[in-house]
Structure formats: structure tokens, C-alpha cells
Amino acid sequence: MLKSAPAKYRDVVRSHTLARIGDCHGDFPKQYEYGESPTILFSIVSSGVVGRDLHGCGGGLLRVYVLGSNSSAPAEVALLEANSSTGFVDAVTRTDVSGFLAELYFKSRSGVDSKFSLLSFLFDRIEGAFFNRDLQRVEALLDEFDPTRTLDIVSVSVLRSTFRAKNRLKSWDGCLARVIKHLNDSGKDWKRQLRGLVGSHDTFVRTSYSTVL
């Protein structure tokens, strides 16, 4: 579970907090810096042990505080906790994926990265998950992916790069439905953009197409 963070910190927290979980060894709290002006300070506190060690964190509870540069009073903006180690791992996966997607959306909006670079960033994550047999992470990404927050090419590429595993990814059809709806709402030729991914023979199209639009 991730408590809602103040809007101005939300992407930052999602993008960077759980990436730090590999640094969990040692004493807490730990502080990290993000950005240049103003610098945002993270303080991560881990406590509680559920049983399963996760990158040395012990699992259980992870609290994330964010300090503004002019603030001395930390505000807890994110809290991860679980009643079981599995739940914790799920929560970590979810939050990790959320962080990745937040960064992906940010990069999409900023326009700094070329489309080519943006896709390279996306494929590093997806191919890495496939390479590590981590379908859960691909599943979480598909489940959470929001086509309204990024470029069309990214939305289509999420589907194409996971197409080969769609029969094992229960979130794939739902992601496809959201992408179709967004492209259709935007007046795009989604049948052309999704060529090869959707066919008239496809069960999804036969049964769900009408409800999607």
C-alpha cells in the first residue's frame, strides 16, 4: 500500500524510493537527495520484520519521508506495509512498477528524450523482467499502465513488447482495451496502430470490443 503523497512529490517518490530498497542494509534512517533546486531529501525508515528477507530489508514495513529543502519537519508521504512477506513483495513490486511508470510518464511529457530513447527505457524494464522470468512485474506494469499519460508510441510498444506472452498475462487484454479506448477517443486510427495485435478472429475483439468503445 502506498499512501497518497503530496502531488508535487508523487512522481519523485514513486520513481526513486523503491529503487533505493537495495540499499536497505545497515542502519536507519537513511537520507537521499533528489533533484537540484530545490533539493528534495528522502528519509527511509525500515522497521518490523515479517519474516522474509528482501534485499536485506527484512520485509515488513517501509516508511518514506520527504523533506522539502526549507522544511525541518518531515512528512510521511509513503508507507508500505504488509501482513505477510508475500504481500510485502507484492507491494514492493507494485510500487517499483509505479515508480517506473511515473518516470516513463515524466519522460514522455518532458519531451527531452527522443521516442527512440523512451522506448529503449521501456524495453530495458520489460526485457529485463522477461529475462528474469519475472512475469509478475510485467503483469503489474500492464495492469497499471495508463495510456492517457504517455505517447501513443509508448502505449503501442507496451503491447507489442509483451504480445508474445499475452496468453499468460491476464492484464494484457485489459491494457489493450484501455489503449484502444484512448486511441479511439483521440480520433486515431487504432486499427492501423495496433496492426497484428488485434484481429477479427480474436476472442477479445468479438466479445469485448463493443464494451471497450
Add this chain to the structure above:
Amino acid sequence: MIRLYAPHIRPFSDVSYFGVVISGDADQRHIGLLCNSGKNNETHVIHLAFHFRLLREVPDPLDYYWFDCSDVFDEDDRIYMASWLIKVWEKYKDSMPYGLPYSSDHSLFDESKSFSDVSQVDGLTCATFALSVLKLSGFDALNLDSWELRESDVVWQKKIVSMLYEDRRRHPEYYRDYPVEDQEANVGVAVRIRPEEAAAAIHSYSGEPMHFHKASELGACVLSQLLSSTGGIAC
């Protein structure tokens, strides 16, 4: 209409993200995929040269002819292909097996896995690698169920098996888990997709897999252009 370009007529720098190259002669052809990060950036060819050698190189203009994919794939699709192709190369450049059979039932790829799971016994050729890169992304260019076994392909398959044995003598480190002997069972059994047929199918992709007869016809067109050594004669 398929039109092959010789690089001295139209340079590789004209490639817009994604294209196809083909080289060779009447006996042996080779296909690769071109990619760059945008027009006027350096273009590379990514191709399965042989067992465990998925290469990324600057294409030699004296070796290759190429064709543009701009009419077939929209810009976003070409950017996707180029970016993903490079990622495939990064991950599997030293582990992509070479092999004769190619199946239409996805058995080559456990759908939850990745290129690294291509069976050591199965493997890919330069042509089936090019087709697989597209197929895994939803661009299924060839109707494999329509494919026919040809006597001339059996001759080629025997030659490839001999080359695998020879290559194993030179590079035994590539063949620790790869029994070349198993490939012999594929000779005369596995259908062969020729590089020019793969090139033709990719060039003419329309959203539906191309039938054997059409691919053969267009493949012959590609081959005639290649052998004319002038390129640029569309057919």
C-alpha cells in the same frame, strides 16, 4: 512493388529507423535488419551470422542491397522495431542458436519467456531470426502453414549441417550444449524460408501473413534484383 537499393545509389544513411538488407549470390543469400535512431544517424545491420553470433555491424556497402520499409511500417512502428531490435541484440548477441526448423505454432518460443529460450536443437536461421523479431511483436509476415518443402532446400540444409560440424571444430565453446547431430533429423523435414522470401514478406507486410506461393514469387523478384548486381530495378 519491391525495389532494392544499392548503397551507392541510395546510402544506408537514408534508412529511416528500420530497413532490410540482403546479400549473396545464387547459391547462398543472407538477410539482416537495418536500424538507426533516426535518419542521418549511423545505421547498423543486426543479423544472425551463425550459431551464437548475432552481430551488430556497420553494413559494408559493397556487400548489401537494402530496401526501405517506410511504405509498409509507419514511423512509430519503425522506431519500435529499431529500438527493440537493439535490445534483442544486447541481450542475446552471444547466445542466439542457429538451426534449421521453424514452426508456426509458437513452440520455438515459450510465450512467457524470451529469445534466450529458443531451443538449442531448434535455433533460427538468418531469415527466421528476421521474421521472429517481427512476429514476436505482432507482425506475423509469413503463413508458415502454407510452406512447402523443396528439393533444392534439402541440398542447402545438408550444407548448413556440414558448416555446423566445421564450426564446432573451430569453436567448440559455442557447442557445449548443442548437439549438431540433432540437426540432421531436420534435413528434408524442416521447411526452409529463403532470405529473399523473408525479405519479400517483410517488405510487403499488409497485416496478414503471406502465403508461400506469393512469397516465392516475390522472393524470386528480390533475387533477380540481387543477382543483376545493379539494384534498383523494381519488380
